[in-house]
Amino acid sequence: MSLVTEKTNVRNADVTRQKILDVAFEEVLLKGYQGLRVDGVLKKTALTKGAFYHHFSSKKELGHAVIDEVLKPWIENRWINPLKAIRHPIDDLIRMLEDARDEISAKELHTGCPLNNLTQEMSPLDESFRIRIANIWQLWHEALVETLQRGQKLGLVKSSIKPKNVARFLIASMEGIIGQCKCYMNDQAFYEAGACLQDYLESLRVEST
Amino acid sequence: MSLVTEKTNVRNADVTRQKILDVAFEEVLLKGYQGLRVDGVLKKTALTKGAFYHHFSSKKELGHAVIDEVLKPWIENRWINPLKAIRHPIDDLIRMLEDARDEISAKELHTGCPLNNLTQEMSPLDESFRIRIANIWQLWHEALVETLQRGQKLGLVKSSIKPKNVARFLIASMEGIIGQCKCYMNDQAFYEAGACLQDYLESLRVEST
């Protein structure tokens, strides 16, 4: 028996399940939930029907799991949690905007925002999806509201603006811009509209006297 | 023979074709192109396979026709042509925004913008769709650029702003806001973010001295 254990048919339920979730997430990102094929996921993961229906009772349950276990953490890590570390809202939000532009230019140009994609596709079709998705938007909105409020308390953000409104507007604009890029398949729209969004952010700043 | 012609089995190719297009447009609006079923359209129109494939060679061709013959004119009438009659960009755009809010509150709340829906779904999936759709966005963008430029020439819009950028930003924000409403299934997001969009529009105005 060698010290190096050579296992070809290792069984690890967690790994298998996660593999399915990851591939499903990719597929949904590209083709939407309706375009997602169970068989397609199995082909990409080199698994079989037996494995799939051992871990998920239906395609719909897979969809829910993708939202709860992949999409939600992804949004939290990428967009929500960074907000909590923000000290100077205006500067840091502009920086986040630029980061997003670069990242999206690199790989998300033709896929768009996974959260927004699912929102537009599934909201009118299935209430169980809509509620899960709305919950994520809500988390994002709340975090952004808190960030802006913190900025107001620190005297960095105009006290006259309404954080709830501005937060909603920022999220909406951001998603709208990404959506435009997706159609043109280039980041020009991001630079065009991004400049204006940056101007808008600047307009929220308390001018230092 | 009566003066009133009573025809039950009237055949009118144009009417039939248009009926298919209209129903298909509704279906795509609700379920997306991938969720659109040829059989579903036939059921709603009380037509048959024979009729359908007499007018369209495939589901894809139907999709193209829906974009060219229903969606494009709809966007032109609803969003693009009104821009051409605008005399005072800021005031009139704000008014259009309010009109849109009321109209969307009434019926489009859960369906969203048909153009944006198709964009997000089909852009990564099919180039023939993407190009058709991008063309419509382009028309809209150009019209809005011209409107802003006209406002600048008339001394109503700040000369410092870049119409290309602002136009893109306005379209993106608008679509982003509608997308948010779709998820929450209420128009609160429209009022929240709309107030900010209005502020932004005001910031483009040349202050009268």
Added chain:
DNA sequence: TTAATAACAAACCAACTAGTCTGTCAAACA
């Protein structure tokens, strides 16, 4: 060491779906 069970593999199935094909009937045309 063995029995029980979790984690799969893979053939199979029923429903669905885009598209075909043959036939029919109304309208235009000669």
Added chain:
DNA sequence: TGTTTGACAGACTAGTTGGTTTGTTATTAA
């Protein structure tokens, strides 16, 4: 008025798709 043709009706088909079932093997508990 007969004939051609455009505009359908509707049965049928081949391929797809989500889901089931039965069997097998690795892992774990006793």
